[in-house]
Amino acid sequence: MTDTQVEPFFDATPLLDTPAALLSRLHTDGYLYLRGVLPVADVAAVRRHVLAVADHAGWLLPATADAADPPADPHNAVWDPAPAYRTVHRQMWTHRDVHALMHHPRLLALLTTLTGHVDVLVHPRKVLRAVHPRPAGAAGASAATGWHQDFPEIQGSDNTLTVWTPLAPAGPGTGALAVLPASHRGGVLPLRLAATAVGWEADVYPQRAHTGHVSPGDVLIFTAHTVHRGTANTGRSLRLSLDVRYQPAADPVNETCLELRDEPFGWDSVYDQWAARTADPLAYYWQRHTRLDVVPYDTRFDHWREQTALTAGERRDPTARRALEITAAYSAPPAATRAATLLRALPTPRNT
Ligand SMILES: O=C(O)CCC(=O)C(=O)O
Known part of the structure; x- marks a missing residue:
């Protein structure tokens, strides 16, 4: 975050009993950081399941799965969208507890207050992130998400709120989320290519970012237009988190937030x-x-992203690597096949 002044999250926990103050803070900053919303025992149960799958897949150093903070095995680090990553991730994600946690009555009550609607729709496509550590300066693209807004992906209601919650402690250096306060007021921002996990990022040069240490049970809640990012995990352990969207059920909801279209499996499975x-x-x-x-x-957002990646790939721009990988993995032909061809012609990555 060159030239960006990094400050701690504003802790809105003391405002939990005063809904008007809570809402006013959300409207001002575009986000809320709240401690201890989810029961730690419930979060720990989800974490145990995720770590058991990670252990079985060889992602943890042998005989460490029961440790408070089990170290990841650097020799078995894999990244989305590699098939080896997605197979293990699917076993983690399909567990019922992963889904049930984000329907906890405490969260639903909070989202009722924040959306002003009793009938809150919890998006079924809950996102579980399990990010292997990567030492600072390691070769290849960063595994962190770049600065972005959720709206281009989730679309639908302008009143959607994201809840992000860690399954294990996270801080600067181990993958805590960072947000740009008051960044939700400028509508949908243009994107540029980035060497991050998502391949593109919002075209912003932030003056001020908020981040900090977050613990299991804590939540960050932000609007669909708030610019945020995952920070790099340069620690020893997997960075584990969940992020889920909530909206008034009466508002439009995008079909892709309900279905599993880009997965090789359906809800029945x-x-x-x-x-x-x-x-x-x-x-x-x-x-x-x-x-x-x-x-x-x-x-439209997807087409723009694909075209930007392919155009940069045609001129062998190394910045396009991550975006091309994602286009090759997730887009339909002919964009996916062209992206795969261009990837093979890109210069070998330098250390980042
Ligand atoms: O956890 C991350 O790295 C990114 C999370 C995110 O982008 C989100 O919750 O919308």
């Missing part, structure tokens, strides 16, 4: 792993909201 299968109250719960206004995905 997720529920097959759960004891009660599709009889589970969390299975297809969004279909029980009457009159959801489901809107089609606007592909």
